[in-house]
Amino acid sequence: MRHIHFEITHQCSTTRARVGVLHTPHGPVPTPVFMPVGTQATVKGLSQRDLFDDLGVRILLGNTYHLYLRPGHETIRKLGGLHQFMNWPGAILTDSGGFQVFSLSELRKITEDGVRFQSHLNGDAHQFTPESTVDVQLAFGSDILMALDECPPYPVSHQYAHDSMLRTVRWARRADAHHRALPAQHSLFPIVQGSVFPDLRRDCAERLVELDCDGYAIGGLSVGEPRPLSLEMVEASEPHLPRDRPRYAMGVGMPAELAEYVARGIDMMDCVLPSRNARNGCLFTSQGKLIIKHARFKEDPRPIDEKCPCYTCRNHSRAYLRHLFQAGEILYASLATRHNIRRYLDIMREIRHAIQLDAFPEYMQRMRSAPAEVD
RNA sequence: GGACGGGUGGGUGAGCGGUUAAUACCAGCAGACUGUAAAUCUGCCGCCCCUUGCGGGCUACGGAGGUUCGAAUCCUCCCCCGUCCA
Numbered sequence: 001m002r003h004i005h006f007e008i009t010h011q012c013s014t015t016r017a018r019v020g021v022l023h024t025p026h027g028p029v030p031t032p033v034f035m036p037v038g039t040q041a042t043v044k045g046l047s048q049r050d051l052f053d054d055l056g057v058r059i060l061l062g063n064t065y066h067l068y069l070r071p072g073h074e075t076i077r078k079l080g081g082l083h084q085f086m087n088w089p090g091a092i093l094t095d096s097g098g099f100q101v102f103s104l105s106e107l108r109k110i111t112e113d114g115v116r117f118q119s120h121l122n123g124d125a126h127q128f129t130p131e132s133t134v135d136v137q138l139a140f141g142s143d144i145l146m147a148l149d150e151c152p153p154y155p156v157s158h159q160y161a162h163d164s165m166l167r168t169v170r171w172a173r174r175a176d177a178h179h180r181a182l183p184a185q186h187s188l189f190p191i192v193q194g195s196v197f198p199d200l201r202r203d204c205a206e207r208l209v210e211l212d213c214d215g216y217a218i219g220g221l222s223v224g225e226p227r228p229l230s231l232e233m234v235e236a237s238e239p240h241l242p243r244d245r246p247r248y249a250m251g252v253g254m255p256a257e258l259a260e261y262v263a264r265g266i267d268m269m270d271c272v273l274p275s276r277n278a279r280n281g282c283l284f285t286s287q288g289k290l291i292i293k294h295a296r297f298k299e300d301p302r303p304i305d306e307k308c309p310c311y312t313c314r315n316h317s318r319a320y321l322r323h324l325f326q327a328g329e330i331l332y333a334s335l336a337t338r339h340n341i342r343r344y345l346d347i348m349r350e351i352r353h354a355i356q357l358d359a360f361p362e363y364m365q366r367m368r369s370a371p372a373e374v375d
Numbered sequence: 376g377g378a379c380g381g382g383u384g385g386g387u388g389a390g391c392g393g394u395u396a397a398u399a400c401c402a403g404c405a406g407a408c409u410g411u412a413a414a415u416c417u418g419c420c421g422c423c424c425c426u427u428g429c430g431g432g433c434u435a436c437g438g439a440g441g442u443u444c445g446a447a448u449c450c451u452c453c454c455c456c457g458u459c460c461a
Contacts, residue, residue: 039411061410099410107412120412151410191410222409230409250410257409272411279414280407295404325414326403333414 004144004187004214006031006246006267012360016238016265019355022059022246024091024143025185026083029058031246032262032351034344035093035270039063040070041086044275045337048088054311055341058090059143061270064136065097065104069119069126073139081141093270094142096133096175098149098191099251102223110150112167130175134188142186146217147175149191154224161195168193169207176211187214189248195220196229198236205240215246218266222251231260238265255284256372258347259364262355274340279333281325284343290318290374292336297322310342311335 003025010019022029036043036051038060043051051057062082067073079085082092100117101108107118114129130148137145149168152161172190179188190208194200201218208216218237221230234249241247248268249261261269274284281293285305290297292304303313304321312321312335324332354363 035410037411044411044414063411066411093410095410100412102410104412146410149410217410219410248410252409254409269410271409272413273409276411276413276415277408280416282408291405293405328414330414 003185004246006215006244008244010356010358012263012355013358014361015263015364017262017351017355017360018265018267019352020246020267022091022267024059026089026091026143027058029091030352031267032258032348033059033268034258034348035059035061035268036341036344037061037270037272037275038086039272040066041082043337043341045279045333046341048086050334050338051341052089055338055345057341057345060088060090060092062092062094062140062142063097063100064094064133064140064146065100065117065128067094067140068097068136069121073136077139077141081139083141091143092140093144093248093268094137094140094146095250096137096146096148096191097128098146098151098219101149102151102153105153110167112170114148114171115150130171131178134175134179134182138182138184138186144215145175145179145186145188147172147188147190149193149219151220151223152193152195154196156195158195158197158200161193161197161200164195165193165200165204169204172208172211176213189213189215189217191217191219191250192237192241193220194233194237196225196233198232201233201236202240205237209240209242213245215248215268216241217248217250219250221249222253222271227257231257231264234261234264234266241265255343255347256367256370258344259351259360259367262351263360263364271344274344275337278336278340281336283321283336284340285374286343286370287375288371288373292318292322292325294322304339305343308339308342308346310339312339312342 005023006020008018008020020031022031036057041062076082076085101115104120107120109116114127117126119126133148134145148171150164152164176188190211190213192201192204192208194204218234238247246267247265249266252261252269252271281291283290283292283304286307290304297318300318302318304318305313354360
C-alpha cells in the first residue's frame, strides 16, 4: 500500500536526474524539491503565508525531537496535528531526531533500544525508540515520517560505521513494522547510513530496500567530511535504491551543489543553510554569495541580486539590508531569509526546467562555472 | 570660595607599583555556518617595520614635574568634570 505516490514525468538522458511529482495527502510536490527547514514548526523569520503563497513552498521540514520536547506531541495532537497547529496547508516531513544524535552528541546515549536524550531545554531524560518516534510523528500528522537513525560523526572507523549502520537498519525494520501495524495514511522513509564507506552505503541501501518503503533517504552527509565525499556517498547508495521511489538527501547543500545531487538521482533535499546563513548575513545570489555586513555595501543602492524577483530584491537595497543587519533589526532576518529561500527554490525550478528540456548537463556546466562570490 | 568623588585606548568601564599595548562589554572590520541547543559562533581591533614565529621599534592611561631599578597605579602643582556646602 503506497501512501505517498511518486510519479516520474521526465528523465535526463545523460545523468540520473529526473523530474516528477510527489503526491502527498497535503498536495502535489514537484520534484526535485528543496524543503525549507522549520524545526520548531516555523521557518525562522517567515510566515506561513510568505512560504506558501509568496514563495510557493509545498513541503516543509519539522523536527521530532524539538517538537516532542516543546510543545509536546500530545499538545500538537490535541490541537489537530502539526498542519493545523501551525496552519500549514502544504506537506510536512518530520525528521526523527536522528540528526540530534549527531548535533546533541554530548546529551545522549545510544543503546540497542534507542537513544536516551537529556533535554537541552531542562535536562530531563527522554527515551527515543524507533517505535516511539513513529508514534510521535503520527501524532504530528506528518506526511512523511523519518525512521530513527544514528547519524555518526566524521571521521569514524569502518568498524564503528559498520556496527552503527546495522543498528540503524534494525531500527528501520522496527520503525517500519510498527508503522505498518497502525492505520497510517502517511509514509515512512528509512535512512541509508554508512559514513564515508561505499561498501557500507551499498550494504545499507540493499538491506533497507527489502522493507519496500515509499521512499528512501541518504543521511549522514555534511557532518564534516570533505565535500566530494558527500557526493560519492550518494553515488554509492543511489543505484541500489528503487528507481521508482523518491530519494531524499538529508541536510544538503550549498546552492552550487543542488544540481550535483539531482544529477546523482536525488529528488528531495533540505538544508538550514539558506535560512541560517540569511540570519547570519550570508546571502545567496545568481552571482555567488554576498556577505551583507561588508562595509562595501554601506551605500550600495542595488538590490541583493539584480536578477532576483523576490520581494526583498524588488523593494530593498543592499544598503538598507546592511543597515538592518548592523542594527540587529528583526526585519532583516525576515527579508534575508525570504530572499535566500527564494534563491534555493529558483535554483530547483531551473533544474526541473532544464531536465524537462533535456538540457540538464548544459545547465550543470553553467552552474559549475558560476562565480562563488559577488564582486 | 570650601569639602568630597572622578578624569584609562572610538564609547561604557576594570585595573590601583612590575607577569599591562592594558580585563570586560559595545561599536567597528573580517571569517565560519550543510536532516537548526544558532537573530549564533570565531578572529582582528594604538602606530610602524620584517612575508615570517610566544618577533622588533615607537607612542599611550587629563597636563607638567617628581619618587622608584621599574608608574595607568605613589607624591607635588596645574587643567577639566560631577556631587554637596557656602
